[in-house]
Amino acid sequence: MNIGVLGTGIVGQTIGHRLIELGHKVMMGSRTADNRAGLVWAKAAGSSASFGVYGEAAKFGEMLFNCTSGTGSLSALEFAKAADLNNKVLIDVANPLDYSRGTPATLTVSNTDSLGEQIQRHHPLLKVVKALNTMNVDVMVHPERVRGAHDVFICGNDGVAKATVTKLLTEMGWESIIDLGDITNARGMEMALPLWISLQKKLGTNIFNFKIAK
Amino acid sequence: MNIGVLGTGIVGQTIGHRLIELGHKVMMGSRTADNRAGLVWAKAAGSSASFGVYGEAAKFGEMLFNCTSGTGSLSALEFAKAADLNNKVLIDVANPLDYSRGTPATLTVSNTDSLGEQIQRHHPLLKVVKALNTMNVDVMVHPERVRGAHDVFICGNDGVAKATVTKLLTEMGWESIIDLGDITNARGMEMALPLWISLQKKLGTNIFNFKIAK
Numbered sequence: 061m062n063i064g065v066l067g068t069g070i071v072g073q074t075i076g077h078r079l080i081e082l083g084h085k086v087m088m089g090s091r092t093a094d095n096r097a098g099l100v101w102a103k104a105a106g107s108s109a110s111f112g113v114y115g116e117a118a119k120f121g122e123m124l125f126n127c128t129s130g131t132g133s134l135s136a137l138e139f140a141k142a143a144d145l146n147n148k149v150l151i152d153v154a155n156p157l158d159y160s161r162g163t164p165a166t167l168t169v170s171n172t173d174s175l176g177e178q179i180q181r182h183h184p185l186l187k188v189v190k191a192l193n194t195m196n197v198d199v200m201v202h203p204e205r206v207r208g209a210h211d212v213f214i215c216g217n218d219g220v221a222k223a224t225v226t227k228l229l230t231e232m233g234w235e236s237i238i239d240l241g242d243i244t245n246a247r248g249m250e251m252a253l254p255l256w257i258s259l260q261k262k263l264g265t266n267i268f269n270f271k272i273a274k
Numbered sequence: 275m276n277i278g279v280l281g282t283g284i285v286g287q288t289i290g291h292r293l294i295e296l297g298h299k300v301m302m303g304s305r306t307a308d309n310r311a312g313l314v315w316a317k318a319a320g321s322s323a324s325f326g327v328y329g330e331a332a333k334f335g336e337m338l339f340n341c342t343s344g345t346g347s348l349s350a351l352e353f354a355k356a357a358d359l360n361n362k363v364l365i366d367v368a369n370p371l372d373y374s375r376g377t378p379a380t381l382t383v384s385n386t387d388s389l390g391e392q393i394q395r396h397h398p399l400l401k402v403v404k405a406l407n408t409m410n411v412d413v414m415v416h417p418e419r420v421r422g423a424h425d426v427f428i429c430g431n432d433g434v435a436k437a438t439v440t441k442l443l444t445e446m447g448w449e450s451i452i453d454l455g456d457i458t459n460a461r462g463m464e465m466a467l468p469l470w471i472s473l474q475k476k477l478g479t480n481i482f483n484f485k486i487a488k
Contacts, residue, residue: 161386164459171384172380210487238476239476241475248467248471248472251468261454262454265488271484274477
């Protein structure tokens with residue numbers, strides 16, 4: 061599948077590499093055409109990788125990944141034309157983390173709203189599926205690095221879109237995918253981040269994840 | 275140990291019963307001396323149980339449990355004298371849940387502050403330990419009802435207080451207790467509630483809990 065990955069940070073790069081490894085073609089998108097991280101990544105990632113501005117990556121992708129920083133996600137999507145977003149699935153892995161007030165990080169939106177919902181409201185015909193935001197990127201793309209069973213949560217308003225995302229997550233190695241319901245459940249998924257940050261500090265590693273014991 | 279349980283709802287009643295079962299003496303506290311739930315509970319719970327107003331329960335307890343609703347916790351503690359709170363351990367199991375705007379519930383404090391921190395700030399000599407707020411009350415007092423390994427988080431500023439709470443949690447059956455650090459970590463613990471609520475709806479049961487897989 062052709063997949064557009066929005067964002068050139070470590071999350072976008074790691075997910076982009078993994079998607080190529082799984083046989084997909086990836087265009088990474090950035091705000092500017094001369095983004096060094098994006099150009100270097102595309103060169104290193106081989107013939108299935110390319111780089112462009114956000115609008116080009118959105119147009120390229122049959123499916124999109126939002127790997128921009130949460131505070132920049134809405135403005136990044138403004139660079140794409142509605143026609144290049146409408147009816148596509150966007151997997152939103154971003155968290156609206158704000159480090160400007162120091163640590164622990166706070167959320168720029170939470171409690172009565174979420175980044176996932178904001179993106180869905182701004183782009184009503186985009187099929188937003190919140191996923192993979194509750195673990196480190198190394199765990200996102202290689203869940204087998206965490207020992208034992210553990211879970212990835214997804215939510216979104218479109219059942220077919222969630223089935224598509226579930227298939228892709230299964231390709232990535234995810235064995236337990238919990239569909240929490242509509243996109244309002246992104247609140248809980250994003251509000252899990254402060255606990256994740258506390259746990260990271262306590263455990264001294266990024267390689268852990270939530271498991272729901274029943 | 276003599277333990278004061280503030281709050282006469284299902285959480286206070288269930289924890290009170292369990293503490294008595296474990297050999298402790300419990301005074302349940304309420305705002306008014308004629309609280310029917312408290313009087314009925316104390317009568318049913320036997321000779322180790324008693325009931326009084328918040329100030330009496332605070333005075334009685336060598337250790338206190340805050341089982342009031344999160345929105346009423348600060349005002350409940352105002353009924354106690356400083357001398358009956360100072361240097362005591364208070365286990366804060368409450369969540370600042372607000373259902374007044376319907377479901378999903380929102381938090382009355384979150385992100386940049388937490389109920390645990392608010393209680394600690396209002397009563398600087400009280401040793402607040404946030405604990406047991408991330409699972410249903412039946413799981414709180416009988417963790418063995420959830421199959422497999424799972425975790426309870428605690429946080430607070432006083433190491434001796436956390437050791438005391440850890441001992442009590444162990445008595446209750448908890449095998450994995452994760453100390454997240456100081457009381458600011460109550461933010462993450464309380465912000466886990468929206469995800470818990472989503473999971474409850476999805477799973478159709480209260481009998482589940484978070485496990486940190488590593």
